[in-house]
Amino acid sequence: MTSSDLPVMLFAAGFGTRMGDLTRTRPKPLIEVAGRPLVDHTLDLARAVSPPRIVANLHYLAPLLAAHLAPQGVLLSHEQPDILDTGGGLRQALPLLAAETVFTANSDAIWSGPNPFALLAEAWEPARMDALLMCVPVGQAIGHAGHGDFSRDAQGRIERGPGLIYGGVQIVKTGGLGDFDMPAFSLNLLWNRIGAAGRLFALEYPGRWCDVGHPGGIALAEEMLRDV
Template sequence: MMTIDTAMILAAGLGTRMRPITETLPKPLVEVAGKPLIAYGLEALTRAGVRRAVVNVHYLAPLLIDWLSKQAGMTIEISDETAQLLDSGGGIVKALPLLGPEPFLVLNADTFWLEEPGSGTDNLTRMRDRFDPESMDILLMTARLDQATGHTGAGDFILSGDGRLARFKGEGDPVIYAGVIVLHPRIFQAITEPKFSLNRCFDTAESQGRLFGMPMRGHWLTVGTPEAIGEAEAARAGYLGEPVQ
């Protein structure tokens, strides 16, 4: 079993679809059920025993840095992208000196999930246990369409019987990439430009048979617009059997 104790949280996006809320607040600090979106990710990392997180910042960075500085229980380091947004892949490469040469977790700051009650093992621990650096470069957490709130679109990948992922092309039963990755940083070795999307790495790993998926347990939520906040709060309350705040 691998020990993965470092994570990167991708938090540098502009959150343009979340306006007007994000005119004064970075999207990771937008609250759902009284809690900033990024707090759900930090709590998930803490549950899984991850002790160190690197967070990239760009838009309204001082507000996010200030909030992060007040969070106890985990070492949080900042990767500053205020000079230039580097997209999802470039942002991780910029942070590699802080992340190190071993496999690490990557989380989106604006998606979160509810663990399945009584499942015994949280999803990030299951991701860590599933990752095999001998056969995998990238492991994605996946969700079925009926496990998701706020997702628009057909789905992203097809999950084969052996756990490998292939891009969904309209045939078969698609799954959603649910905003969590375990990756080995060797996937970046051939890339020289500073700004690029992680989708490029997904395609490379897929072409080499080294892109895998792990079906999550529980319910996944993505919050892209102001209207989606209420939808997420209602879905959360319904799943957990609680009254809507």
């Protein structure tokens, strides 16, 4: 499978509460890092693998994001009146994505190194995987506290545990989303089911990654980019 077969779902609906006053009048994806909106850094990586479509979900301060994304050709999935979380948001966007297997990407991280989308596409094996997550070893993660989200075995399968942080980009099959009867839910529920079936995998990112979900992450990310 080539990366150009897979559309991209960009998660951009959140409230950005960890950013404090910075997100009082603008959505987190429009906060600038190195002179550019945070979301544009992710869009650059996504466009580099030539996806057929890029879709973004919107909720908080949606008109501001729509004005930024629509002229760039990004399709918009508006979540109203309630925000749907990652699982519900992805499920609502499926008609726009028009695919059963998709990339998903958070919009609050900066990557320094190889393109995570391209690495995932190269490693994707749909016969044995239902999801392939790009994860960052704790020692290569900047601006992120904690011991990690997942542990990885020699075959690349992952389970909950220390060692690797989910970096926010994955390839995932969406068929299981219809099994959840609540409108809003996290993709963690889908991952739990996929993991129980032995089909949840991860790659370890070879570069560095910075969490920009909090104010201090802006300066950290800019410093990381200057060090390239």
